[in-house]
Amino acid sequence: MSKVKLQDIADKAGVSMMTVSRVMNNDPKVGAKTREKVSKIAKEMQYKPNIAARHLASSKSFFIGLVCDYANSSYVNKFLVGGLRKCRTTGYHIILDETTGDRDKTLATIKDLIEVTKVNGVILLPPVSNIPEVVDLLESANVDFVRIAPDINLTASPYICIDDYQAAFDVTEQLILNGHSRIAHIIGSPNQGASRMRYQGYLDALRSNQKMVPPEYIEQGDFTYKSGLDAAKRLLELPNKPDAIFAANDEMAAAVVSVAHMKHLDVPEDVSIVGFDDTQLATTIWPNLSTVTQPLEKMAELAIDIFTSPKKNKTFKVSNMRHVLEYKVQLRDSSKNNVKIT
Amino acid sequence: MSKVKLQDIADKAGVSMMTVSRVMNNDPKVGAKTREKVSKIAKEMQYKPNIAARHLASSKSFFIGLVCDYANSSYVNKFLVGGLRKCRTTGYHIILDETTGDRDKTLATIKDLIEVTKVNGVILLPPVSNIPEVVDLLESANVDFVRIAPDINLTASPYICIDDYQAAFDVTEQLILNGHSRIAHIIGSPNQGASRMRYQGYLDALRSNQKMVPPEYIEQGDFTYKSGLDAAKRLLELPNKPDAIFAANDEMAAAVVSVAHMKHLDVPEDVSIVGFDDTQLATTIWPNLSTVTQPLEKMAELAIDIFTSPKKNKTFKVSNMRHVLEYKVQLRDSSKNNVKIT
DNA sequence: CAAAATATTGTTAGCGCTAACATTTTAGCG
DNA sequence: CGCTAAAATGTTAGCGCTAACAATATTTTG
Numbered sequence: 025m026s027k028v029k030l031q032d033i034a035d036k037a038g039v040s041m042m043t044v045s046r047v048m049n050n051d052p053k054v055g056a057k058t059r060e061k062v063s064k065i066a067k068e069m070q071y072k073p074n075i076a077a078r079h080l081a082s083s084k085s086f087f088i089g090l091v092c093d094y095a096n097s098s099y100v101n102k103f104l105v106g107g108l109r110k111c112r113t114t115g116y117h118i119i120l121d122e123t124t125g126d127r128d129k130t131l132a133t134i135k136d137l138i139e140v141t142k143v144n145g146v147i148l149l150p151p152v153s154n155i156p157e158v159v160d161l162l163e164s165a166n167v168d169f170v171r172i173a174p175d176i177n178l179t180a181s182p183y184i185c186i187d188d189y190q191a192a193f194d195v196t197e198q199l200i201l202n203g204h205s206r207i208a209h210i211i212g213s214p215n216q217g218a219s220r221m222r223y224q225g226y227l228d229a230l231r232s233n234q235k236m237v238p239p240e241y242i243e244q245g246d247f248t249y250k251s252g253l254d255a256a257k258r259l260l261e262l263p264n265k266p267d268a269i270f271a272a273n274d275e276m277a278a279a280v281v282s283v284a285h286m287k288h289l290d291v292p293e294d295v296s297i298v299g300f301d302d303t304q305l306a307t308t309i310w311p312n313l314s315t316v317t318q319p320l321e322k323m324a325e326l327a328i329d330i331f332t333s334p335k336k337n338k339t340f341k342v343s344n345m346r347h348v349l350e351y352k353v354q355l356r357d358s359s360k361n362n363v364k365i366t
Numbered sequence: 367m368s369k370v371k372l373q374d375i376a377d378k379a380g381v382s383m384m385t386v387s388r389v390m391n392n393d394p395k396v397g398a399k400t401r402e403k404v405s406k407i408a409k410e411m412q413y414k415p416n417i418a419a420r421h422l423a424s425s426k427s428f429f430i431g432l433v434c435d436y437a438n439s440s441y442v443n444k445f446l447v448g449g450l451r452k453c454r455t456t457g458y459h460i461i462l463d464e465t466t467g468d469r470d471k472t473l474a475t476i477k478d479l480i481e482v483t484k485v486n487g488v489i490l491l492p493p494v495s496n497i498p499e500v501v502d503l504l505e506s507a508n509v510d511f512v513r514i515a516p517d518i519n520l521t522a523s524p525y526i527c528i529d530d531y532q533a534a535f536d537v538t539e540q541l542i543l544n545g546h547s548r549i550a551h552i553i554g555s556p557n558q559g560a561s562r563m564r565y566q567g568y569l570d571a572l573r574s575n576q577k578m579v580p581p582e583y584i585e586q587g588d589f590t591y592k593s594g595l596d597a598a599k600r601l602l603e604l605p606n607k608p609d610a611i612f613a614a615n616d617e618m619a620a621a622v623v624s625v626a627h628m629k630h631l632d633v634p635e636d637v638s639i640v641g642f643d644d645t646q647l648a649t650t651i652w653p654n655l656s657t658v659t660q661p662l663e664k665m666a667e668l669a670i671d672i673f674t675s676p677k678k679n680k681t682f683k684v685s686n687m688r689h690v691l692e693y694k695v696q697l698r699d700s701s702k703n704n705v706k707i708t
Numbered sequence: 709c710a711a712a713a714t715a716t717t718g719t720t721a722g723c724g725c726t727a728a729c730a731t732t733t734t735a736g737c738g
Numbered sequence: 739c740g741c742t743a744a745a746a747t748g749t750t751a752g753c754g755c756t757a758a759c760a761a762t763a764t765t766t767t768g
Contacts, residue, residue: 039717039718040717040718040719041718042717042718042719043716043717043718046716046717053715053716053717054716054717055715055716055717058716058717077723079723080723080724080725081722081723082723083723
């Protein structure tokens with residue numbers, strides 16, 4: 025058991041405990057020589073800081089609340105694992121908070137997160153990132169928070185997202201380039217900005233390529249496999265059925281693949297299918313899903329970085345507010361991919 | 367922000383801080399009247415204990431290390447979410463630890479878990495639960511640990527599992543009852559006891575029903591989708607191909623479904639497929655997987671309970687060592703299910 | 709070269725809680 | 739009732755670390 029404490033190092037190095045503390049925390053006000061000597065000794069003695077003591081003395085908790093609506097989705101899972109990995113190296117800890125719908129309970133649970141767990145910061149995953157009351161609560165409690173793919177009140181907190189509109193535009197255009205003209209779309213949850221953005225990107229890509237969108241090609245889903253199943257059934261029973269379906273996430277796209285199989289349609293020969301997110305699921309079904317890769321793990325890391333990094337005057341720098349990460353259109357086997365851009 | 371501390375309650379109740387502390391920790395040595403009065407006041411004042419202070423004073427960390435080899439599997443995900451849920455209500459925290467293969471690195475990372483993070487306990491998921499060096503390390507460091515589905519050194523720690531043998535026996539028998547006689551099996555990772563148990567259960571079910579198992583019906587997988595793909599391809603290209611395939615987990619079963627689709631085989635008409643675990647994946651593909659439901663969430667909760675519950679003389683009670691939970695054979699659409707037990 | 713400005717290091721005082729022991733109260737019993 | 743055992747409560751002393759300020763060394767500057 026490591027019982028090396030600051031004092032031990034201080035004694036060995038012939039300096040005060042405080043100096044050692046400063047070295048450990050990268051405080052700039054330490055002489056170069058001292059710093060080097062101290063950190064060498066610390067390493068030799070295998071010093072490991074005591075998180076609890078640090079927390080108690082500094083009133084920082086090193087806890088980060090991760091609020092989502094339902095933790096069992098492949099989206100949340102991917103984000104979660106990324107976050108947990110980052111935690112492992114930073115000494116932070118994630119408290120998972122599932123809010124399952126009820127608005128009041130959501131608020132209560134977040135309040136609890138702040139008061140009991142004394143989280144250092146809160147990460148809001150969609151759709152919670154778009155609940156005004158939650159944003160208000162966090163603001164008035166003066167708790168730092170980062171939102172993923174928010175849609176409202178964009179100046180309230182730093183946020184991380186990808187360009188959902190452009191990504192949807194790109195996949196749709198890719199579909200067109202590959203020879204599709206009857207492209208349907210399954211919209212995501214209506215309470216998420218990303219759903220709207222993706223829908224709009226899809227629409228605009230078609231429009232800018234002079235393609236018609238019959239209204240029956242637009243289905244409303246809610247990001248669940250189940251909703252994708254229903255939507256896909258309607259879509260693939262249409263008299264003039266689409267030759268490509270773009271679902272707003274992988275789970276719904278997987279459902280479309282399922283329905284295609286049920287109806288003995290060949291994917292992608294009879295119908296191309298693309299998803300969105302590139303979660304584990306995309307490569308655990310056949311055919312592997314063409315999709316948009318969201319760097320969810322990186323987003324999780326970045327979110328935690330934002331809490332970790334020192335802030336100017338108790339508030340976030342404006343330049344740190346907005347993080348739009350790169351996505352990647354990932355073409356796999358569920359969409360026709362033979363026709364190249366001419 | 368709750369700033370109510372023990373002293374505040376003590377003042378209000380006219381008792382000492384220590385008495386309040388005892389009430390908060392359910393120490394039996396407090397008079398009934400006092401206990402009631404104090405807890406009433408604490409509730410009124412919305413007292414929330416400071417975890418860090420408690421940790422520092424008691425040298426308990428309230429952290430639990432969860433060690434797995436690869437966090438992105440649906441198995442780990444399901445367990446993780448269950449654990450995180452439990453944590454939310456107990457004030458414990460999970461530190462996720464991925465060990466990705468390398469034996470030395472595994473040991474180093476667990477050592478770090480003990481020394482730096484000062485975890486209160488460690489949960490070992492398979493296959494890590496079966497690495498002798500890890501068990502030794504934990505034992506010699508005198509850290510409490512719980513193993514999930516261990517195979518070796520069963521007295522070293524409490525463990526939680528299901529009866530893999532019987533479950534495999536049951537599904538296989540179910541397959542036979544449903545009219546199958548050419549039943550193949552894809553074995554899981556060779557370094558996991560559960561793989562052996564499931565394999566044996568499968569074998570014995572066939573034997574006790576006087577069914578032959580041609581050697582080419584046995585494929586070695588490693589619990590990954592990829593390995594399932596390879597195995598399924600070989601199986602379904604056999605001249606005398608099986609009419610049912612029992613894969614040792616859902617991921618590999620999903621792969622079998624994929625290959626069946628590739629080969630335009632109808633599931634379950636041409637080939638019945640069953641998996642094991644009942645992870646999210648089982649109901650996110652078509653047809654939904656017949657499988658064995660493992661209560662992974664419950665297992666996670668139980669594991670944490672074991673750390674939480676008070677222990678006799680610094681060690682686990684023998685009666686608490688072994689927890690065999692109930693499984694359930696979950697018949698869905700990927701297996702023929704029309705023939706009932708006669 | 710001394711005074712002032714700056715950089716570096718040290719001192720003091722807790723953070724909020726609990727273990728361990730000390731003390732008081734209550735119960736038990738002849 | 740007095741006296742002891744047991745139960746209930748209180749006191750003391752930190753856990754290991756860091757803020758805030760104090761003190762000292764070093765540099766800069768007129």
